[in-house]
Amino acid sequence: MKNAQEPKSFNAIRPRIARVRCIVEASRVIEGEVLFSSSPIAFLQGVDPEKGIVSEKQHEIYNKPFANKILVFPNTVGSSVGAYVIYRLKENRVAPRAMINQVSDIITASGCALSAIPLFDLPNSKISELSKTKEIKIEKNSQIIVRS
Amino acid sequence: MYLTQSEEKALAGEYGEPLEIAYRVLLAIGRLGNAERLIPIKWAHVSGVSYLTIGDYGSDFLQRISKIKGTKFKVFTTVNPCGMDVENWDRLEIPPEYAEKQLKIISAYQKLGIANSFTCVPFQSYPVPAKGTHVSWAESSAAIYANSILNLRTNRESAVSALASALTGKTVYSDLHIDANRKPKFAIRVKFSSRRRLIGSVDYGILGYFAGKVTGGVIEFQGINSGMNLSESKALCAAVGTVGSSGMFTFGRSKDLECMDFTEKEYSNTFEEISDAKDGDAIVFGCPQMTIEELYQLSKDLIGKHFKKRCIVFCSSKVYDLARSRGYAGGIEKAGATFVRDSCADFTPLISSLKVSSVLTDSAKGAHYMKRVHGMKIALKDTKTILEQNLN
Missing domain, CATH: 3.30.499.10 (Aconitase, domain 3)
Incomplete structure (x- = not known):
């Protein structure tokens, strides 16, 4: 985790715990601000891996940097080469600290696995519940702590 | 998912970065499919070879992995076609900039150790293992052919997952590797009103294109002769794989399956679509x-x-x-x-x-x-x- 900083203090006023399914585990505690998208992401041709942003102009998180964020989005769409784009984000040090999907797919899973980016999905709750979340802390690989 | 001691060690990086990455990929995919373990395979077929498909992103990754000392494919590995005739590209209208990028990808795969042919019909050129053998094949047309015609067992792998299989000699024990999942879920009944029969690769391609679109599970074809020739079965497998996600078909006459008819009408609609x-x-x-x-x-x-x-x-x-x-x-x-x-x-x-x-x-x-x-x-x-x- 070369690009992760030391965790800051986590001043949870009303922390909530959500259960997650771990696809690629985190090797240490991770926390970060949430970057939330209710629509899927196409990594190939929809993301600029040099800048680390969604490059599709119509996309709801267009131009918002992934770096140091917990990227929350339903799933990946488009070409399976997207897995290699995720790897490139990591190499360029502009990848998110972790990703959370509604239901992970093979492109996100293989891309995060190649790049050692922690990945979780949410079998028991709706991703939309995280839409107003400001920060997420991942201490264990089975649950996340959510601060709104 | 259960991992053996040596798989755990590989995952922890004790055998080097490429194996660490490969096991992480298998573990992630295994978790997606709630698999219980990994199994050894006899043959990996890797897609993602043409520069037109994997581009600089895939190419850079392959080159990096292949340059790490000691990185070799662990099992017999074939790869998909590349984007040009390697010995003849300059006489065949291939731009030199493209050729240069394509050659880098080829050389990365060659360093990792592949059979000396770039093919989407690997079963044509290399001996096919015994029925029931577990393999890990990307390239949907070949994977469907393996399951449906050759009686091998494979999931429809992706470029990355088949690469992980080639590096480790293993795949995730899930879906079409398990007997119970190889039973048809949906039937397509070929039902022409006239005496017309399906014949040749176009007819079977149209049938496959139709079938692939209507279902993603194992398909049972009814009302066609399973004794089709190689061209016909190859066309059927390729078309099923082009649209949708089905990885296998069978032939039969089950009465208890949900069923859709393929009549002259479906035939001509699909033909016009293509x-x-x-x-x-x-x-x-x-x-x-x-x-x-x-x-x-x-x-x-x-x-x-x-x-x-x-x-x-x-x-x-x-x-x-x-x-x-x-x-x-x-x-x-x-x-x-x-x-x-x-x-x-x-x-x-x-x-x-x-x-x-x-x-x-x-x-x-x-x-x-x-x-x-x-x-x-x-x-x-x-x-x-x-x-x-x-x-x-």
């Missing part, structure tokens, strides 16, 4: 790549004839060498056709460089991709008709 031109300015054969049987037949049909327009024939270099030694290749070239070896009609820049706007082909899969990747209009006709209309 074929949007009356004729083509160039002919493309070999999607999937042509087999030795097909080249034999083509050479026979071409005796004393000559093509009126450009005709490109795609096959692997291994099949080409065999066809050359038997005299088929010489006959086909004499009729004016051009062979492109180890490459793919769908993902070579050659098709865009032909300076034509429409293509004649017998392949539903080729039609689908040449339309989308190269912006071609497509006339879908069977080989016999194409030859009747385009030879002097």
